[in-house]
Amino acid sequence: MRLRPRQSLFVERSLAALCDHGNTLSIASTGFGKTIALSAVVARSIEGSDAKACILAHRDELTSQNRTKFGRVAPKITTSVIDARTKDWAGQATFAMVPTLTRTANLTAMPALDLLVIDEAHHAVADSYRRIIDRARSANPDCRIFGVTATPNRGDRKGLREIFDNVGDQVRLGELIASGHLVPPRTFIIDVGVQDQLREVRKTLSDFDMNEVAGIMNRAPVTDEVIRHWKEKAGDRPTVVFCSTVAHAENVAAAFNDADISAAVIHGDLDGATRRRILAAYASGEIRVIVNVSILTEGWDHPPTSCVVLLRPSSYKSTMIQMIGRGLRTVDPEEYPGVVKTDCIVLDFGTSSLTHGTLEQDVDLDGREPVPGPAPSKTCPECEAQIPLAVTECPFCGADLSREGSAPIDSFIMSEIDLLKRSSFAWVDLFGDDAALMANGFNAWGGIFFLDGRWHAVGGGKGQASRLLGVGERTVCLAQADDWLNNHESDESAFKTKAWLKQAATDKQLKYLPPECRHDFGLTRYRASALMTFGFNKRAIRAAVDAAAGTERMAA
CATH class of the missing domain: 3.40.50.300 (P-loop containing nucleotide triphosphate hydrolases)
Incomplete structure (x- = not known):
């Protein structure tokens, strides 16, 4: 998978702050995908080395969720778990539940760490977290501390400066509403x-x-x-x-x-x-x-x-x-x-x-x-x-x-146009009426389609049936289709497909397209690919959209 462009920027800023300060707190609101971004920071910090990282969470389900998502971002890095049932430090990245790790015997067994990551980092000044942080710093004074949270200001007014002396990045709610990743x-x-x-x-x-x-x-x-x-x-x-x-x-x-x-x-x-x-x-x-x-x-x-x-x-x-x-x-x-x-x-x-x-x-x-x-x-x-x-x-x-x-949302200079520009994939207006847009990768495709007063996001790909991704506002559907592509494509495939924008359509592609396309001398290989993808999947797309229209019940 690949990160959204805003997630990539979040990772870059967090890594730069860690390098400069040895610690940083990065803030990401609900809906950003902070676990994916956190995983990328860890992977970029330890891959290709012998460095060890520990990722803390305060509940079992968060520990498991973080480990699963890390595996999608960094499948080659070994992982292990410290929780009520398992005490295993064998992985290069270990996912630990705080109530378990903070016990004296478990802390004593904790190896020297190069990176300690705190999910829901507004908890970092609690006594249980402080024992872990102090132990990590004692074992390795150069251990870096990275925290991620959506709400950094605690209700009890305890500051986080004793753990973090800087903020690496902040993704605000309004930014995510504007990009279609939250509803307003x-x-x-x-x-x-x-x-x-x-x-x-x-x-x-x-x-x-x-x-x-x-x-x-x-x-x-x-x-x-x-x-x-x-x-x-x-x-x-x-x-x-x-x-x-x-x-x-x-x-x-x-x-x-x-x-x-x-x-x-x-x-x-x-x-x-x-x-x-x-x-x-x-x-x-x-x-x-x-x-x-x-x-x-x-x-x-x-x-x-x-x-x-x-x-x-x-x-x-x-x-x-x-x-x-x-x-x-x-x-x-x-x-x-x-x-x-x-x-x-x-x-x-x-x-x-x-x-x-x-x-x-x-x-x-x-x-x-x-x-x-x-x-x-x-x-x-x-x-x-x-x-x-x-x-x-x-x-x-x-x-x-x-x-x-x-x-x-209006205090942010962002719009759907920004989302289209920031996308790692080129979006094609299929028929020139702005009612059907598609983007292609090597393994997957995504599209948004306007029908009966609503936008519908649909995605599909190699070995995957076409599926409905979202229904509702255009920007939200566009974000969902773009995320589908990011989840199924790599940085390399995004780069190669965008290179097709400058290449003329091939003779083989023209054979599969309607006659009028053969007279379009500006037709690119990428646009031809998008038109072909739509043609091959038209019935499945229509079926997904019709099925949604037949079962809709409003949550808004």
């Missing part, structure tokens, strides 16, 4: 008459006092408004709700169920089997709304989720980003047949959006309190009120701002 949020701030009270809530070390928040939010009139606004703005979308306390969550779920909207509660006091059963019911569609208390904020994703309801304020932007991020992932139609997702509705009944303004986060390695001041804002063109930058409906006059350049 549509944020509504809904005042149910409690915002002034919420502003007076006491702050604890980690966040607002949630018992005080519950005293304000856990009331029937407020909950009734939540149900009304959800029906009005979210329709029947798969939804995750964030509440302040268990009692608050139970009352909210009961209100949804009383309104004939299937809902369930999940929280930390439930046993693991019960939590898994509830999440499975939500994933299957048996439950439409899942209400939680601080358990689905980090490390959980169900891509069809397309509505996030905030019934608690967040004093820290990182927490708000994590909560809203649960609804921003795009959907793979093979995994979720018939689901179409084009955006995520955010219903904020608290004060998070008013406090923080946008989903973008500046990094502070020292963990200092932000400088007091107003959150990023804009002026409503209808009532001239100052409102948060991210909202798509004025909370004062109700004006629709979705077309007013209000979304965070």
Whole structure:
């Protein structure tokens, strides 16, 4: 496989910072593919040498996931695992679970490392991580430390500078929305008459006092408004709700169920089997709304989720980003047949959006309190009120701002044209009407096609049946088709196919093309290849698109 161009830049910047400083923290938002990029940094650091690397994660499933993806990026580098069942340092790259490795006997057995990698690196200042880092530095003072995270600013204000003294790169949410790798949020701030009270809530070390928040939010009139606004703005979308306390969550779920909207509660006091059963019911569609208390904020994703309801304020932007991020992932139609997702509705009944303004986060390695001041804002063109930058409906006059350049995406000078230019493959407008684009490699092909008001991404290749990659917005479909090619092609094949752009079509190709193509003296070998690929796969492409149209159910 090959990296996306932005992933390649991330790797280059991270390696340069590691070389200059001996450590670096790189930041990549949900949807970037940070595990793939992390794997490439490790591979480039140790391949062709005797250097040893250890990649840390705090859960079993992350350790396994990281090892699997590393194998795709660097299949020739040997790997091993340190977890509850296995203690094996034989691989050149070892994937270790922190709770296991931090035990004294396991730390003592850890060999000298040349590179220590920390996934979810905002955990790096925790005592368990510090023991591992200190041991690695003690065994080899030249051991380099590389960290990757989506949310570097911790809620407890502990800075990361004692581990990382620089930031190698930062990929922001808006950049990924603009490139089609996340769907955009549509944020509504809904005042149910409690915002002034919420502003007076006491702050604890980690966040607002949630018992005080519950005293304000856990009331029937407020909950009734939540149900009304959800029906009005979210329709029947798969939804995750964030509440302040268990009692608050139970009352909210009961209100949804009383309104004939299937809902369930999940929280930390439930046993693991019960939590898994509830999440499975939500994933299957048996439950439409899942209400939680601080358990689905980090490390959980169900891509069809397309509505996030905030019934608690967040004093820290990182927490708000994590909560809203649960609804921003795009959907793979093979995994979720018939689901179409084009955006995520955010219903904020608290004060998070008013406090923080946008989903973008500046990094502070020292963990200092932000400088007091107003959150990023804009002026409503209808009532001239100052409102948060991210909202798509004025909370004062109700004006629709979705077309007013209000979304965070508009602060980035990126567009679909940029994506086409950045692609490692050339995209061909097959028929000159901008309704069908294709790109070719040696092993695979990808295309996007407009039909019945929607874009459809389709991919195929040698030994692989044509399959639907995505349905929805054009930019998202283009990103999914481009990723398909990146997953099945190499740097060499991308370079060679682009070289075909300057070569005339061959006589053999012309034999397979319609007569009008034989009179096109500017026809290149690459365009001819794309036209032939479409011709050979036309029926399969149409079948994939028709099948999608017949099974669609909206997630957005």
